[in-house]
Amino acid sequence: MVSIVIPAYNEEEGIVESVEGVCDVMARSHYDYEVIVVDDGSTDKTSELVRSTGARVVRHEENRGYGAGLKTGIQAAMGDWIVITDADSTYPADRIPDLLRDAGEYDMVVGARVGGGARIPLIRRPAKWVLSKLANYLAETKIPDYNSGLRVFRKDLALRFFKILPQGFSFTTTITLCSLTHGFRVKYTPIEYYVRKGKSKIHPIKDTYRFFMLIVRTTVYFNPLRVFMPLGAGLGTLGMGKLAHEIIVTGGLAETSVLLLLGSFQTIALGLIADMINKRI
Secondary structure, three states: OEEEEEEEOOOOOOHHHHHHHHHHHHHOOOOOEEEEEEEEOOOOOHHHHHHOOOOEEEEEOOOOOHHHHHHHHHHHOOOOEEEEOOOOOOOOHHHHHHHHHOOOOOOEEEEEOOOOOEOOOHHHHHHHHHHHHHHHHHHOOOOOOOOOOOEEEEHHHHHHOOOOOOOOOOHHHHHHHHHHHOOOOEEEEEOOEOOOOOOOOOOHHHHHHHHHHHHHHHHHHHOOHHHHHHHHHHHHHHHHHHHHHHHHHHOOOOHHHHHHHHHHHHHHHHHHHHHHHHHHO
């Protein structure tokens, strides 16, 4: 069975269209499915409207966050495969069967917003580009779309990382990096991305900072050498340069070069210890 999880918070403007669109597409497919809408403490008519579609509703009494909604839906899901999508009609429901078609060969199939029809707001593009480059470097692979909200993955994959998957918008970024750094098979399928219905819940500046810290934290957790080795090498280079300058020019030895070299050794050692611990997990 395929479980389609849709987190929603005050989405009365577009929730019915989103749910009915998913149901129409899945009804024409050969997949056995269920649709779970997690109402994350909405104060409008979101739950009432969802019930009118016949979809299953799970409700939080208070707003807990996008990731919390997904985690609740995953726990409630009966299927072995999870599909997540948004409640604002930004993702094309008709592409879900395409993603599912590749699900047997891969552990996760991501709908990547890279096509000409992907209408990502201009205000989010610069930060998304920078974060994408950072994620590519830290994960040691090209990630066309690290935080797409339309994807298919094995339920047991999500449960494996459940304790570290965050409650907020960074859920998708985290599960992407977790999957890639642990060698899971991930495929990216180009999709369109439409203008949302209703008001966006994303705060560009605050959420960009959170995404940046998330990418660094997740990589330190799963691939520490990609962070600590360059830092250690940089400190070592500065220390050796300063040491050479002091010996040749001043004929003495200052504390700065010693501290830089000690910092380099400590940083590299910390990276090696973190990598050893990671390999034992």
